[in-house]
Amino acid sequence: MSSNSPHQRRGNTRQRIQDVALELFAEQGYEKTSLREIAERLDVTKAALYYHFKTKEDIIISVFQDLTQPIDDLIEWAEGEPRTLETKREVLRRYSEAMAAGTSLYRFMQENQATVRELSIGDTMKKRLFALVELLRAPDAPLADQVRCISALFTLHAGMMFLQHVEGDPEETRKAALEVATDLITRAHHQQQP
Amino acid sequence: MSSNSPHQRRGNTRQRIQDVALELFAEQGYEKTSLREIAERLDVTKAALYYHFKTKEDIIISVFQDLTQPIDDLIEWAEGEPRTLETKREVLRRYSEAMAAGTSLYRFMQENQATVRELSIGDTMKKRLFALVELLRAPDAPLADQVRCISALFTLHAGMMFLQHVEGDPEETRKAALEVATDLITRAHHQQQP
DNA sequence: GTCTATAAGAGGATAGAC
DNA sequence: GTCTATCCTCTTATAGAC
Secondary structure (H helix, E strand, O other): OOOOOOOOOOOOHHHHHHHHHHHHHHHHOOOOOOHHHHHHHHOOOHHHHHHHOOOHHHHHHHHHHHHOHHHHHHHHHHHOOOOOHHHHHHHHHHHHHHHHHOHHHHHHHHHOHHHHHHOOHHHHHHHHHHHHHHHHOOOOOOHHHHHHHHHHHHHHHHHHOOHHHOOOOHHHHHHHHHHHHHHHHHHHHHHHOO | OOOOOOOOOOOOHHHHHHHHHHHHHHHHOOOOOOHHHHHHHHOOOHHHHHHHOOOHHHHHHHHHHHHOHHHHHHHHHHHOOOOOHHHHHHHHHHHHHHHHHOHHHHHHHHHOHHHHHHOOHHHHHHHHHHHHHHHHOOOOOOHHHHHHHHHHHHHHHHHHOOHHHOOOOHHHHHHHHHHHHHHHHHHHHHHHOO
16 A cells, blocks of 8 residues: 555655655645645655656645546446445445545545645546445435435545544444445335335 | 625625635635635725734634534533433434535535644534534444444535535435434434333 | 756735825 | 735745756
8 A cells, every 4th residue: 555655765756755745635734735845754855846746736646546546446347237235235345445445545535625626636536426426326216315325425434534533443433334334325225126 | 694695885894704705715715715815806905804804714713603603502502401312303403404504614614624623613613523423422332323423414414515516406405414314313322222 | 866046926914004 | 994015934836957
């Protein structure tokens, strides 16, 4: 995973920039993190950053592309499957795992929505989120059931972010959130086809 | 409500600043909105802003204080009530209404969490959120039920923000979200005291 | 691939006239 | 209560030496 190894060797500077930048972006926000700060933490100069990335935005774009590939794969896979309850459950399961694998990025996106929306990755993210919702919901179901499907996704987010600060073991909390989310789509699905 | 009247008369400048600032903050984020921009939109100068507010942060603080009083009242009320299912339902109902009345502010806080966390209102907000969770959850309940209580709150948020861009009538969506949220705490409550 | 130096500008904030 | 003028700091970004 890109976020937990030091990468001390020369030649990995690009990777190290991505790691440090993501860490700082997630910690204190995108706008409040300056290139000077990133450079200082890496013991290089701002100019060195510009050798590897054309702009500040390019940094977060590259991180985003590297870490959200699993979601794209998941959507592509699910769109080729029958829309059964078991498929939906698998979607939630994999989505939860993908988030756990890229915690910092997802935390960043959750807490900097206003920023992300104006960045070029905003559109991509929005499209993916909509695609996921489309996989879960039934367009002709009652409104409350549609809400349940969206709420299921939000529950996974909540489980990743908010709950981690409250409870103990993150992995246990993640599983509890997954259980509740699965419960929600199950109800929505059953009321659809009793 | 502070966010839907023009306030054209002189002498309301303070109020007009609050209105315009909140609108811009919610639209494009706190950091990306400059005092110059706020002043321009009001056809005054930056210096005029500084007559009414000591800092940029002071502006959002004052808006926050004006619009989140209902939540404080709600918490105070609920802490004096028995922790029955009906009380919890009433909490969700009122919380949902309070959010509907201050949409812009809640949208702002939702989409600028990273910023809010570093502002002085961050602590206050966090305390309120925790107080709400404490009113809903039973500390000795299974983890999944605790998640349900938190998920109920997040569902109301989701209903306010995300869903509005998808579905038609906001008020209908709000009610559907409230229904799902109520459902969630009901399950958590019943499994607690069967 | 990394540095020094610097451009060019925007941001928040203040002093003091009117 | 609002303006003009200005300060100072920090930002992103570039040019060009090593």
